[in-house]
Amino acid sequence: MSRHEYPAPQPTPGLSRGERRLQELLDHLKSVEASRSSQVPLLERINHHHDTTMLHTQLLDNYNAATQLAQQEQHSASAALEIVNRLLARMEAREAEQEAERQTAKRQKTEQRSSPGESYGKDRRMSRSGDSAPNLEKRRGSETTEPRDWQRRGSASRDPSGRDTRRDRSRTRDPSRDPRRDAPRIISKGSLVAVRVAAAGEGDEEWILATVLSFSSEKNRYTVQDYDVESAVRPTYVLSPRLVLFVTSDPLLLSTKKKPLWDKVRNPEMPRGQRVLALYPRTTAFYQCLVVVPPSLNTSVSSMLFPPAPGVPMGPADPSLGAPPDPTANPMYKVQFDDDNGNLVDVPAHLVIPMMRSGH
Incomplete structure (x- = not known):
């Protein structure tokens, strides 16, 4: 060798x-x-x-x-x-x-998403909850005979002479009715937000739960990521602040500081009868609903518990164990989702937010 x-x-x-x-x-x-x-x-x-x-x-x-x-x-x-x-x-x-x-x-999973407006995303929520879908044909029929909310608002905004009266009404509007009346605050990185994005495969839009990744003051745009941890791919979006609604601060940071998830300053309690956006059971999508009982008065378990979607922070109490709502230890709204057979659902207070202001 x-x-x-x-x-x-x-x-x-x-x-x-x-x-x-x-x-x-x-x-x-x-x-x-x-x-x-x-x-x-x-x-x-x-x-x-x-x-x-x-x-x-x-x-x-x-x-x-x-x-x-x-x-x-x-x-x-x-x-x-x-x-x-x-x-x-x-x-x-x-x-x-x-x-x-x-x-x-x-793609098949995201195609089930739809708008939280007129259709309220029933296909997506029912595919996760396992409940039967509502009678869509009946609802479509009612839509053809009754004017939609935006049509009623448009016709009511003009007097018989055709003059637009919305500006006059805005001058006398009670600012205390709008919890986000002040200049919008920058939402910090890691916070959970509701963002309005296009529904996959459809022309409508929907509100989904997302995490704030960053904010560009130069472009005035948020970069957020879909919170759906069950998805193999979690898309990111770059959105205007008017399409981003605050839900709660960084859950990990709040847990470290032993602070509650519900920020009563940025999302104060909303009264009975107010229309809001709430996270629907077993999903990461927000849908329109009506407040039946606010957290300060809600002390009894409704007919339908709130099983959370995987990974969604729920606070100190675990609803899957049947823990009753408590104004202090476990604040929850009792709400009634549109086109949901009149079911009353208990939703954690930090997952219920005000509707977007008119004109956004």
């Missing part, structure tokens, strides 16, 4: 144990070939001087045997490496198929 030293082969990252063994074998064969090549000049010099000694014969025999053995080993290693490459190609193709299936499932 040659006294030349060769660098140890470096393992290729990303290979399995079997693939590394094959790689090591191939590197060894290359080292044998390099050693053989280093002996060629010596043999040529011996042959040039017609050295017929016993040493010359032994070296030549050893050289021929080593060459033949190295060729056989290299051929076997190349064949084995080709088989491994084929297996890797099959694995990559299978992974690509699985990723395509996950993307298809994601």
Whole structure:
């Protein structure tokens, strides 16, 4: 063997144990070939001087045997490496198929989302809750005979002379009725918010739960991420502040400081009869509903508990255990979602927020 030293082969990252063994074998064969090549000049010099000694014969025999053995080993290693490459190609193709299936499932899941306005996203909420879907045909029929809320507002905003009276009414409006009457505050990173985004596969929009990633004061835009932890892909959105409503501050930070999730300053208690947005059971989507009992008066469990969606912070009490609402320890709104068969649902107070102001 040659006294030349060769660098140890470096393992290729990303290979399995079997693939590394094959790689090591191939590197060894290359080292044998390099050693053989280093002996060629010596043999040529011996042959040039017609050295017929016993040493010359032994070296030549050893050289021929080593060459033949190295060729056989290299051929076997190349064949084995080709088989491994084929297996890797099959694995990559299978992974690509699985990723395509996950993307298809994601699209099918997001297609069930719809607007919290007239349709209220019933398809999405019922697909998660397991309840039967409401009679959509009946609701569509009622929509064709009764003017929608925005139509009533539009007609009521003008007097018989055709003059727009909305500006006059805004001057006399009681500012205490709007909990977000002041200039909007910057929502900090990590806070939970409700954001209005386009519903997948539909022309409507919907309100979903999201986490604030950052705020650009230069562009006046929030970057948020969908809070749906069950989704394989959690999309991010860049949105105007008017499409972002505060829900609660960073839950981890609040837990560290032992502060409640419900921020009564930014989202004060709303009275009975007020229309609000609330997180629907087993989803990360907000839908319109009516306040039946505010948290300060809610002390009894309603007919329908509030099973949370995975990962949604629920506060000190666990509704899945049937803990009754408590104004202090477990504040909850008792609400009635639109087109939900009149069910009364207890929703944690921090997951109920005011509707967006008119004109937004």
